[in-house]
Amino acid sequence: MPADALKPLMFTVGLVDKITGPAQKATKSFDGLITTAKSGFRDMAAGAIGLAGTGALIYQSLTPAIEMNRALGEVKSLGVQEEALEQLNNAALEFSANYGSAADEFVRASYDIQSAIGGLSGDELSAFTTASGVLAKGTKSDVATITNYMGTMYGVFKNTADEMGKSNWVEMVAGQTATAVQMFKTTGSEMASAFGSIGASATAMGIDMSEQIAVLGTLQATMSGSEAATKYNAFIGGAVSAQDKLGVSFFDATGNMKSMTDVLGILQGEIGHLDKAAQYTSLKDAFGSDEAVKLIQLLMTDTEGLAGSITQLGEVQSMEQAAAMAEAMTDPWMQLAEGMNAVRIAIGQALLPVINPLIDTMATAS
Numbered sequence: 001m002p003a004d005a006l007k008p009l010m011f012t013v014g015l016v017d018k019i020t021g022p023a024q025k026a027t028k029s030f031d032g033l034i035t036t037a038k039s040g041f042r043d044m045a046a047g048a049i050g051l052a053g054t055g056a057l058i059y060q061s062l063t064p065a066i067e068m069n070r071a072l073g074e075v076k077s078l079g080v081q082e083e084a085l086e087q088l089n090n091a092a093l094e095f096s097a098n099y100g101s102a103a104d105e106f107v108r109a110s111y112d113i114q115s116a117i118g119g120l121s122g123d124e125l126s127a128f129t130t131a132s133g134v135l136a137k138g139t140k141s142d143v144a145t146i147t148n149y150m151g152t153m154y155g156v157f158k159n160t161a162d163e164m165g166k167s168n169w170v171e172m173v174a175g176q177t178a179t180a181v182q183m184f185k186t187t188g189s190e191m192a193s194a195f196g197s198i199g200a201s202a203t204a205m206g207i208d209m210s211e212q213i214a215v216l217g218t219l220q221a222t223m224s225g226s227e228a229a230t231k232y233n234a235f236i237g238g239a240v241s242a243q244d245k246l247g248v249s250f251f252d253a254t255g256n257m258k259s260m261t262d263v264l265g266i267l268q269g270e271i272g273h274l275d276k277a278a279q280y281t282s283l284k285d286a287f288g289s290d291e292a293v294k295l296i297q298l299l300m301t302d303t304e305g306l307a308g309s310i311t312q313l314g315e316v317q318s319m320e321q322a323a324a325m326a327e328a329m330t331d332p333w334m335q336l337a338e339g340m341n342a343v344r345i346a347i348g349q350a351l352l353p354v355i356n357p358l359i360d361t362m363a364t365a366s
Contacts, residue, residue: 062355064104064341065348068092071107075125078114084125089349091126093342099137099326100334103342106133109143116151120166127167131174131319138325139181139188149177149192156200157209171319176213178322179313184217190225191216197229201236206256210314215260218306219298231295238287239263245286246270261307264300 072085080088088110096103110129114120120128128150136146153173154161161169177191194216202212212232219228239257243250248270250263257263271279283293299306 062348062352064344065346065352067104068107068345069349069352071104071111075107075111075114078111078118080114080125081121084120084122087123087126088129091130093345095130095133096342097335097339099133099330100332100336100338101133101137102338103345105143109133109147112144112147113150116148117154124166128170131170131322134319134322134326135174135177135188137329138178138322139191140329141188141192145189145192149188149195152192152195152199153209156195156203160209168317172317173209174319174322175316176210176313178319178325179316180213180217182321182325183309183312184220186217186220186225190220192225194220194225194229197226198232201233205236205239206254207260208314210316211260211310214306214309214313215299218309219295222298231291234289234291235287235295238289238292241288242283242286242292246282259310260299261303261310264296264303264306267296268300268303 068089072089075088076085088107092103092106095101095106106129109132110125113128113132114125117128129147132147132150133143135141136143139146150170150173154166154170157169157173164172177188180186180191181188191213195212198212198216203209215232216225216228219231223231236257239250246267248266249258250266251257258266267283271282274282280293280297283296284290287293287296
């Protein structure tokens with residue numbers, strides 16, 4: 001068998017060896033296993049076993065690899081090139097062994113990402129899928145929700161992602177989101193709900209991602225993600241008219257909105273001397289909605305804490321925190337089971353090129 005056919009197998013053995021130990025011993029027998037299998041399959045084709053029974057036996061043994069290849073085929077249908085598919089296959093096996101999740105489900109999640117974003121090349125699809133899987137695991141969210149979240153975030157912050165490189169950017173998103181979940185005691189699903197509701201309105205005002213995450217995360221201490229987004233949208237939507245009514249400026253010389261802490265400081269200087277009822281009336285008149293006023297009053301109670309959160313999130317540039325949280329959530333029994341299943345997938349992928357011609361012969365004969 002060509003050496004290239006063994007790459008997935010040896011790649012996975014190296015991964016599983018991290019968690020099983022005995023896998024190292026198994027590597028010595030793989031060449032013999034493949035040689036024996038090839039001989040055995042030829043005997044089966046010659047009639048040593050009934051064709052129907054042979055087909056059932058082969059299918060049962062190779063089901064994990066067949067399902068994996070089917071999932072890869074679905075992704076390939078979107079125009080993903082072979083090199084990217086190979087990287088995706090390896091990333092799926094590695095994720096499976098590290099976090100105890102099914103490799104074919106990982107690949108199918110990449111289908112949703114490629115459909116939502118498109119144009120991902122090289123290792124970008126693997127990077128997006130890995131970051132989504134790690135974030136979902138670490139924040140107790142389902143993968144579908146987080147892959148959708150990543151698609152939303154890319155749509156909102158596309159310019160930043162393209163500028164810094166999509167792979168680096170998506171790891172930063174995973175890291176900042178995981179850090180926010182830990183800081184604000186929220187969930188990945190709630191953060192996804194928040195950004196799904198707010199869309200690009202804050203970004204259009206020049207507000208960077210770490211500040212948006214900090215504001216939405218802080219608000220989630222007392223409300224849901226979608227409600228936090230509603231209040232944030234009301235605040236942003238009323239900012240232009242509010243500054244005119246109050247005779248102040250919430251925007252810098254470039255037309256971008258000043259930081260939330262600066263805006264709150266300006267408002268404090270304007271209404272801080274008023275009693276609570278008068279503050280509410282003044283803010284309501286300026287911003288035009290109760291939702292905006294509630295956001296201001298909530299955030300104004302701890303502007304130093306908000307400033308610290310924005311700074312802390314801005315310093316997160318990798319998904320290290322997300323990975324640490326995912327590892328803490330990983331069940332070692334599931335990790336072992338899926339790690340061994342990854343070995344079965346790799347063995348099957350090494351054998352399928354030899355077996356498929358036999359299956360074609362059997363199908364024709366039947």
